[in-house]
Amino acid sequence: MPPQILIGGLGTGCIYALVGLGFTLVYRGIRMVNFAQGQVFMAGTFLGLFLVQTLGLSAIPLLIAVPVISFAAGWLLERIVFRRLFHSHEVFVVGAIGLGVMIENGIRAAFPEPLPFPKIFGTGVYRFIPGVLFQKTYLWIVVITILLVILLHVLFTHTRRGRALRAVASDAEIAGTMGVSVSGAIGFTFGLSFAVAAIAGILIGPLYFVSPDMGEMVGLKAFSAAVLGGINSVVGTILGGVLLGLVEAIAAFYLSTDYKDLFAFAILMLMLVVRPQGLLGRVVPVKV
Amino acid sequence: MAMAVVTGLLGWGQGALAQDIKLGMIAGLSGFGASYGASMQQGVEMAIKEINDAGGINGRKLVEDVADDASDPAQSVLAMQRLVNDHVDIVVGGWGSSMVLANMEVAERAGMPYIVVGASNPRITTKRNKWTFRILTNDNGHAVQLADLAVQTLHMKRIAVINDSNDYGVGARDIFIARLKELDESPVDVESYGSNDKDFTAQLSHIAAANPDGIALMGTLPAVPAILNQARDQGIDARFFGPAGLSNEAMITLAPEASQHTIATAYFHEDLDPQAKAWADKYTAMFKNAAQAPRPSQAVSAYRGVYMAADCLKKVGTDKDKVRLCLKDWHGHFFGLPPADLHFDDTNQLVVPVVIEEVQGKGFAVFKPAH
Amino acid sequence: MIRLLPFVVAALLPLVANDYLLEIGSFVAIQSISVIGLGYLTGFAGRISLAQGGLYGIGAYTAALLVTGAHCPPLLALPAAILAAVLVGTLLGSPAIRLSGLYFVMSTIGLQQIIWIVLMHWSSLTNGPMGVREIPPLSVAGFALASPERFYWACVVFAAGSFFLARRVVASRFGLFLRAVSDDELSAATSGVRVVRTKVLALALSSAWAGAAGFLHAFFLRFVHPDMFTLDLSVVQLTMAMFGGYRSLDGMMIATLILGSASEYLRPFGQFRLVVYGGILLLTMMLAPRGILPALAGLRRRR
Numbered sequence: 005m006p007p008q009i010l011i012g013g014l015g016t017g018c019i020y021a022l023v024g025l026g027f028t029l030v031y032r033g034i035r036m037v038n039f040a041q042g043q044v045f046m047a048g049t050f051l052g053l054f055l056v057q058t059l060g061l062s063a064i065p066l067l068i069a070v071p072v073i074s075f076a077a078g079w080l081l082e083r084i085v086f087r088r089l090f091h092s093h094e095v096f097v098v099g100a101i102g103l104g105v106m107i108e109n110g111i112r113a114a115f116p117e118p119l120p121f122p123k124i125f126g127t128g129v130y131r132f133i134p135g136v137l138f139q140k141t142y143l144w145i146v147v148i149t150i151l152l153v154i155l156l157h158v159l160f161t162h163t164r165r166g167r168a169l170r171a172v173a174s175d176a177e178i179a180g181t182m183g184v185s186v187s188g189a190i191g192f193t194f195g196l197s198f199a200v201a202a203i204a205g206i207l208i209g210p211l212y213f214v215s216p217d218m219g220e221m222v223g224l225k226a227f228s229a230a231v232l233g234g235i236n237s238v239v240g241t242i243l244g245g246v247l248l249g250l251v252e253a254i255a256a257f258y259l260s261t262d263y264k265d266l267f268a269f270a271i272l273m274l275m276l277v278v279r280p281q282g283l284l285g286r287v288v289p290v291k292v
Numbered sequence: 293m294a295m296a297v298v299t300g301l302l303g304w305g306q307g308a309l310a311q312d313i314k315l316g317m318i319a320g321l322s323g324f325g326a327s328y329g330a331s332m333q334q335g336v337e338m339a340i341k342e343i344n345d346a347g348g349i350n351g352r353k354l355v356e357d358v359a360d361d362a363s364d365p366a367q368s369v370l371a372m373q374r375l376v377n378d379h380v381d382i383v384v385g386g387w388g389s390s391m392v393l394a395n396m397e398v399a400e401r402a403g404m405p406y407i408v409v410g411a412s413n414p415r416i417t418t419k420r421n422k423w424t425f426r427i428l429t430n431d432n433g434h435a436v437q438l439a440d441l442a443v444q445t446l447h448m449k450r451i452a453v454i455n456d457s458n459d460y461g462v463g464a465r466d467i468f469i470a471r472l473k474e475l476d477e478s479p480v481d482v483e484s485y486g487s488n489d490k491d492f493t494a495q496l497s498h499i500a501a502a503n504p505d506g507i508a509l510m511g512t513l514p515a516v517p518a519i520l521n522q523a524r525d526q527g528i529d530a531r532f533f534g535p536a537g538l539s540n541e542a543m544i545t546l547a548p549e550a551s552q553h554t555i556a557t558a559y560f561h562e563d564l565d566p567q568a569k570a571w572a573d574k575y576t577a578m579f580k581n582a583a584q585a586p587r588p589s590q591a592v593s594a595y596r597g598v599y600m601a602a603d604c605l606k607k608v609g610t611d612k613d614k615v616r617l618c619l620k621d622w623h624g625h626f627f628g629l630p631p632a633d634l635h636f637d638d639t640n641q642l643v644v645p646v647v648i649e650e651v652q653g654k655g656f657a658v659f660k661p662a663h
Numbered sequence: 664m665i666r667l668l669p670f671v672v673a674a675l676l677p678l679v680a681n682d683y684l685l686e687i688g689s690f691v692a693i694q695s696i697s698v699i700g701l702g703y704l705t706g707f708a709g710r711i712s713l714a715q716g717g718l719y720g721i722g723a724y725t726a727a728l729l730v731t732g733a734h735c736p737p738l739l740a741l742p743a744a745i746l747a748a749v750l751v752g753t754l755l756g757s758p759a760i761r762l763s764g765l766y767f768v769m770s771t772i773g774l775q776q777i778i779w780i781v782l783m784h785w786s787s788l789t790n791g792p793m794g795v796r797e798i799p800p801l802s803v804a805g806f807a808l809a810s811p812e813r814f815y816w817a818c819v820v821f822a823a824g825s826f827f828l829a830r831r832v833v834a835s836r837f838g839l840f841l842r843a844v845s846d847d848e849l850s851a852a853t854s855g856v857r858v859v860r861t862k863v864l865a866l867a868l869s870s871a872w873a874g875a876a877g878f879l880h881a882f883f884l885r886f887v888h889p890d891m892f893t894l895d896l897s898v899v900q901l902t903m904a905m906f907g908g909y910r911s912l913d914g915m916m917i918a919t920l921i922l923g924s925a926s927e928y929l930r931p932f933g934q935f936r937l938v939v940y941g942g943i944l945l946l947t948m949m950l951a952p953r954g955i956l957p958a959l960a961g962l963r964r965r966r
Contacts, residue, residue: 006501008526012493037765085945091952093764094905097711101902102944109322109937116327116584118514120546129525139525212490213514213546217324221488224772224894231769256494261485262457262784264494269773276773277758280766321934360936365794365891367926369884370686373811377683393796394886415793457784459792 007136009257010250015142015211017249018149021242022204023226024233025156026197028241031230032173033193036096038086040104041201042223046216047107048074048202049121049209056122063124067148070206071199078198082191104219112216121209145207152200153242160238169193173236228272234285243283248272312355313348313605315340315598316380318371318395319387319410320363327513327542328387330584332410333358335594336384338575343598349605363387365394372398381610382407384597389413389459396424405615407601409593412536413459414467417641425619425640427600428593431464434535434557437646438508439471441555442533445661448506452481452499452530454492454519456511464510464535480504485515492522500528509534517546524550531555536646539589544651555659557646560592560628563658564647568628571595589656596626665959666913669695669920673819682811684927686883689811691923692818693879694903696825698919700872701904702912703865707833707841710862711764713897714756714771717778718748718870720892722877724782727795727887737801741878748874751778753867760862775897782889794888801882808882818879825872829912832868841865842910902944908954917956 026041038044052070055061061069081103089099123141130138160166171179172189180186204222212218225248233244251271256264275283317336319329340354348354359375361368372395375383383399386392387410396416399406400423408416408426412434417426442448453468455461461484469479481502483495496519499507507523507530509516516538523532532538532554539558544551562572572588575595579586604618623635630645637643649656676688697719704710722744729735729743755777759770782789789795800809801817808814832838840861843851852858881887903922907914925943929936951958 006497008493008497012491016491031765037768085949088949089952093711094705095948095952098902098905099945099948101898102941102946102948105941106938106945107941109935109941112322112326113934113938114583116330117542118327118517118546120548137525137527212518215514217488218490221490224776228769228772231766235765253491253494257497261483261495263780265486266777266780269776273755273759273770273773276762276766276770280762322937326934358933360930360933362926362937365886365888366690366880366884369886370683370690370926373683373686377681390792390794390888390890393794394884394888397796397885413793415796457792459794462792 006257007133009253011136011138011142013250013253014246015145015249016253017229017246018145019204019208019222019245020226020229020248021245022149022152022207023201023222024230024241024245025152025238026201027227027230028235028238029193029197029200031235033169033190034090034176036090036093037100037227038197039097039100039223040107041197041226042219042221043104043107044074044078044198044219045201045205045222045226046219047111048198048205049214049218050111050115050205051202052206052209053119053121053214056124063144066124066206067203070202074198074202075195079191079195081198082194086194087187087190108216108219115214115216118213118215121212121214123210124206125210141207141210145211148203148207149242152203153238156196156200156238165192225268228269230282232272232275232282234282237282237284240282240284247283312353313610314355314357314378314380315601316357316359316375316378316383316385316404317594318359318361318368318375318383318385319594320368320391321358321360323361323363325363325387325391327584328410328590329360329363330582331587331590332385332387332594334575334579334582334584334586335409335591336598338578338591339595339598339602343602349602354602354605361391361395363391365390368392368395369398371395372404373402376402376404380404381605381612382601382615384594384601385409386411389416389463392416393459396421399423403612405601405604405612405619407597407619409597413463415463417639419639421640423616425636425642427597427642427644428536428559429557429644429646430641431460431535432467434646435464435467435510436471437557437648438533438535438555439468439475441648442506442508443472443475443477446506446531448531449477450480450502450504451477451506451508452483452502452504453479453508453510454483454485454495454499455509456487456515457484458487460512460537461510465508468508468510479508485511485519487512487515489515490518492519493526496523496526496528499523500526504530506530507532509538512537513540513542514546516540517543517551520547520550520554539649539656541587541589541655542585544654544656548654551651552653554651556649556651556656558589558649558656559646560589560626561647561649561656561658562588562628564628564630571627592628600624665917665956669916670823672920673823677812677815685811685815687924687927689815689818689879689883691920692815692822693876693883694900694923695822695916695919696879697873697876698900698903698915699825699829699912700869700876701900702829702915703832703841703869703872705901705904706910706912706915707838707845707865710760710865711768711901712756712771712866712869713768713894713901714752714774714778715869715873715900716892716894716896716898717775718752718873719877719880719896719900720778720782720887720889721751722748722874723881723887723892724789724795724877725874726878726881727798728789730881731795731798737799737882738803741875744878744881745871745874748870748877749867752870752873753863756866756870757863760866761859771897772894775894779889779893782892789889792889794886796886798881798885798887800885801879814883818883821875821879825875826912826916829872833912837861837864906944906947906955908956911954911956914954914956921955 089096125144126140128140229245234240255267321329359371361371368391383406386408389411392411455465538556576586608614648659650659725744725747726740729740907918
């Protein structure tokens with residue numbers, strides 16, 4: 005098998021993983037699935053494009069500015085919109101779908117055509133192994149994904165804020181009685197989920213083009229990745245994303261490009277029947 | 293009360309007066325084809341403005357009634373039905389073969405003259421057509437020309453094919469391969485992809501392994517420029533060529549280096565005659581600041597369609613059957629294409645040449661084979 | 664009496680409407696059948712399914728292929744369409760029915776995607792990306808329902824029939840089981856409800872309603888194409904099923920009416936149509952989380 009296939013699959017898998025993390029974070033916080041997550045990722049790409057074009061930001065400042073703005077947007081949207089949807093899961097699902105439709109079509113009205121994203125990570129190619137091209141962009145994707153996971157791990161285990169988040173995740177009621185600000189923690193969670201999805205957005209930008217419908221398929225695959233890996237586990241989601249990316253790439257190469265998604269989803273459905281809590285997920289009584 | 297609500301809804305549009313002539317325009321102005329729909333809408337708008345500035349249709353104003361089909365086949369049926377109910381005099385538009393195959397049935401049943409300007413599947417024009425006319429070359433025309441070009445002009449020996457697995461890509465691929473067989477060639481590799489795919493590594497790895505000297509690419513944006521970029525990244529340097537899905541200025545914007553020397557069949561080129569050049573300049577100036585950047589090659593077909601409709605409306609009035617017969621007998625010439633006497637065949641398909649173009653720098657140039 | 668609204672609208676529409684509005688009416692009626700079917704799962708079994716659009720597509724394709732390929736009389740294609748949808752829905756869906764909510768959603772997304780991929784790529788059976796064309800008009804005993812008005816009445820009769828049948832089902836012993844399972848699986852099981860069987864039956868019923876709606880869809884557009892039955896359709900039908908309020912068949916009918924005809928009354932918004940549509944979904948959920956039906960009733964009381 006050409007190593008190119010593995011590299012491509014790994015890169016795509018990391019994107020699924022990062023967007024999937026957005027699902028995981030929100031799910032851990034409020035036990036609900038944010039169906040607008042794919043559109044948040046897409047909006048992150050457009051935000052990145054806007055900042056590059058207007059302020060001429062390079063890679064590192066962009067990787068700081070975009071998540072900071074997205075965090076604020078997520079926090080704000082939680083205050084104004086999401087918390088009014090916590091009534092029941094039906095309300096949350098329909099409301100989030102509505103928000104996703106608004107974001108996608110609002111951006112489409114302004115940018116109907118696919119746009120190129122500047123190659124902010126450079127166009128170079130590494131040859132660690134003779135004959136194997138390793139694009140710089142892929143390297144950035146992998147390295148930043150690893151960095152983010154470490155950062156999130158430190159946040160959750162070694163900071164006061166993170167411990168509060170975990171307390172809310174395991175039982176909001178008890179956390180509340182222990183003096184944790186539940187509403188603050190949930191706002192923070194949405195901010196965080198927006199920030200990681202937006203980072204995925206700028207990582208994928210230079211690889212593909214920017215278009216309003218890019219969020220749909222990635223959102224779907226990312227959700228699959230999160231469920232595959234275990235939606236209440238951060239590490240599981242990363243693993244699920246990478247696995248899904250690799251399975252797709254390998255199935256496309258060896259079996260059939262027409263049916264590659266069929267294999268990916270069939271594996272997923274089998275997996276669900278055999279191990280419904282996901283690869284690394286814990287069994288918890290859940291009700292969506 | 294209910295009556296007022298209903299009629300109030302239907303009255304939306306241009307505030308048309310009874311003596312105005314109504315031209316229905318159908319396309320996806322939202323949904324995934326929105327970018328193409330917006331270009332078509334620009335072409336229609338420009339033609340209508342020009343016609344009205346020049347005195348309208350025998351003194352009557354031409355007004356537009358826009359129906360957005362959201363790039364969705366089911367919606368497009370409803371959109372066409374609405375135009376029928378709005379009593380438009382003729383319909384121009386239709387983007388995407390899936391949409392046109394669905395909505396043309398409504399036009400046929402209702403007896404509505406329909407000039408298709410943005411869908412190329414061969415099945416749209418058959419002997420059954422009475423009311424539906426198409427003014428752009430169908431996929432057969434493109435694919436046969438491309439096969440001839442590849443084998444006879446460019447002397448390619450190892451041709452690979454990659455196509456979108458939608459009706460457009462599959463249709464073009466099958467005709468292309470059949471023509472290659474007639475020329476005693478067969479493709480060294482055939483790959484397909486889904487319209488929403490972003491990563492083409494698997495297909496391109498197979499193609500790279502087949503070591504082609506030419507690659508036929510049957511698809512549309514945004515996949516096409518992505519494939520070009522990723523092919524060059526993988527070190528594939530064979531020349532790409534393909535039907536009119538490639539003839540889009542946005543392909544060059546999105547793949548500025550990778551698209552160089554790519555060959556496409558097209559419905560228009562501004563260097564073919566002075567009138568084409570003047571039109572392209574005027575059009576570009578008119579929509580310079582629109583949300584959708586001006587794309588002459590995408591707007592021209594709708595523009596021509598409106599003029600063809602106006603020709604017949606001027607000649608025979610608004611009686612639908614007379615308009616249909618007038619279209620059937622229509623003879624004329626399009627600027628921006630090799631000169632030819634254009635007319636419809638017995639399936640209502642316009643017999644119209646294509647222009648072959650090549651990416652050079654930031655634009656398309658008319659293709660000239662090397663000596 | 665707001666619950667009667669869809670029926671009043673359906674009965675009065677032909678008096679005031681032209682062919683175009685009747686087609687919209689037919690479209691809404693067809694959607695309502697599939698949405699009511701989805702109600703067995705979302706409203707009563709506590710399961711969110713995102714495969715309904717695909718199963719609807721199975722019904723549409725079965726009908727389309729039987730009448731065009733095998734020249735089967737349209738009415739005979741109805742049981743076939745229902746059966747095909749039920750078979751696919753239960754065979755591929757029931758292994759996942761034991762799964763708790765989220766994982767069930769995921770497996771229905773998988774099912775939806777697999778159905779679309781097969782419709783698109785199994786060209787020798789489905790005609791692939793070319794779709795199936797030239798479907799004859801629906802006819803009953805040689806009487807063709809070709810005009811929009813006749814077809815409209817057929818759709819309304821179907822939709823009303825499916826609605827009242829669903830009401831009977833929900834009010835039956837089985838409906839009681841469904842609600843019990845949805846409220847608390849464990850206590851339902853201890854009080855003798857066969858949980859898995861109940862859920863599989865809910866899945867089968869919901870697939871049957873999807874198949875019947877798909878059957879009408881084939882004769883409505885008289886053209887079927889795989890892209891008509893994507894995840895988008897499933898999402899739209901899901902929002903219709905949940906928009907009206909929890910466990911309310913009346914709410915589902917009203918939601919289908921409001922959302923299904925949105926493309927029409929939102930037309931003045933042009934390219935911002937879908938933005939406004941999303942806004943309606945979001946704002947309604949924010950302001951009336953208990954559903955539009957209770958909200959409308961509350962409005963009336965206040966006045």
